């Protein structure tokens with residue numbers, strides 16, 4: 001609508017992401033006009049309790065109508081609690097929790113109803129970011145690349161660079177920052193690399209009860225089992241030309257096979273698998289990059305980071321090296337994307353999701369009192 005504040009200049013947008021690691025919800029504010037990121041605002045994190053995590057985990061792989069109400073309620077409650085702590089937001093970008101992702105098949109499913117959140121928060125909420133892209137034949141993921149492009153401009157990059165997200169799943173965005181916008185021909189190439197932390201977390205949880213391989217300490221004590229790594233790398237996913245995306249549990253057989261190993265060797269092999277998937281992914285870059293900026297929880301894992309630095313021919317640094325916050329970058333991305341959706345700007349294109357035309361994915365729900 002013409003009277004909406006985002007039609008008249010930059011607004012403070014609040015974004016929230018509940019990632020595939022199932023650890024909790026990140027939320028962050030950015031001041032943006034949907035093109036540039038002008039300022040970063042406050043951020044916060046709300047972990048899921050073990051009971052909430054169990055509900056989400058039990059719902060993985062399920063679709064609407066398949067008993068996902070409890071999971072949706074966990075997502076909505078956690079977001080309502082977290083987002084209510086912020087002041088001054090004019091619009092909210094709510095990603096929800098991906099429970100299943102099958103572009104080209106049943107679609108993509110993010111639990112959580114943005115309409116409910118709009119009523120609770122009294123703010124317009126943009127949500128369901130992925131469906132439109134999938135409906136138009138795209139992968140529906142990754143969606144952070146348009147935000148990565150804005151960040152590349154913000155940090156003043158002049159040569160090709162890449163962002164790597166090491167979340168539950170890994171994803172890479174190659175960027176030519178000299179292009180005028182993210183949808184320009186040759187500006188971006190983005191895709192999921194393969195599993196990153198999710199299989200490692202699942203192993204560590206099963207063996208030790210802990211959430212993750214903190215500091216890569218378990219993997220550092222193990223030896224990589226080359227035959228298993230080679231088997232992993234022969235997966236047809238690595239031969240696919242990007243754009244391409246993955247479900248969290250697409251490589252379940254890798255985890256099964258790793259379970260036969262001692263804990264340290266299994267962790268070492270799964271960590272090496274995450275690294276190798278990125279190295280394979282980098283082979284798809286249109287041109288070499290000047291640096292690789294790493295975001296997501298995996299940048300805290302020194303075994304993963306050292307593996308990448310050893311095997312890639314460019315500097316590998318956490319995004320903090322350029323003054324960004326790698327724990328909040330995806331939450332910020334959905335704040336930025338919310339403004340783009342509200343303004344009718346695209347959030348994905350052929351080179352980020354494979355969609356045939358530029359798409360502004362997402363629907364906007366306004367608080368009932370405002371309708």
Ligand SMILES: Nc1ncnc2c1ncn2[C@@H]1O[C@H](COP(=O)(O)OP(=O)(O)OP(=O)(O)O)[C@@H](O)[C@H]1O
Nearest residue numbers: 019020021167168169197212214215296297298300
């Ligand atoms: N100190 C640490 N040492 C080792 N690994 C860590 C550390 N901190 C975080 N991680 C890993 O990072 C994961 C969290 O990453 P992140 O929050 O980026 O994932 P996500 O947003 O849920 O995933 P996705 O981007 O796939 O949606 C943890 O589950 C853990 O595996």
Ligand SMILES: CC(=O)N[C@H]1[C@@H]2OC[C@@H](O2)[C@@H](O)[C@@H]1O[C@H](C)C(=O)O
Nearest residue numbers: 098101141142143144167169171330
């Ligand atoms: C379907 C889905 O939720 N995919 C996530 C997941 O987590 C990482 C990777 O796989 C990426 O494709 C995406 O998230 C980020 C935020 C994205 O869309 O850019």
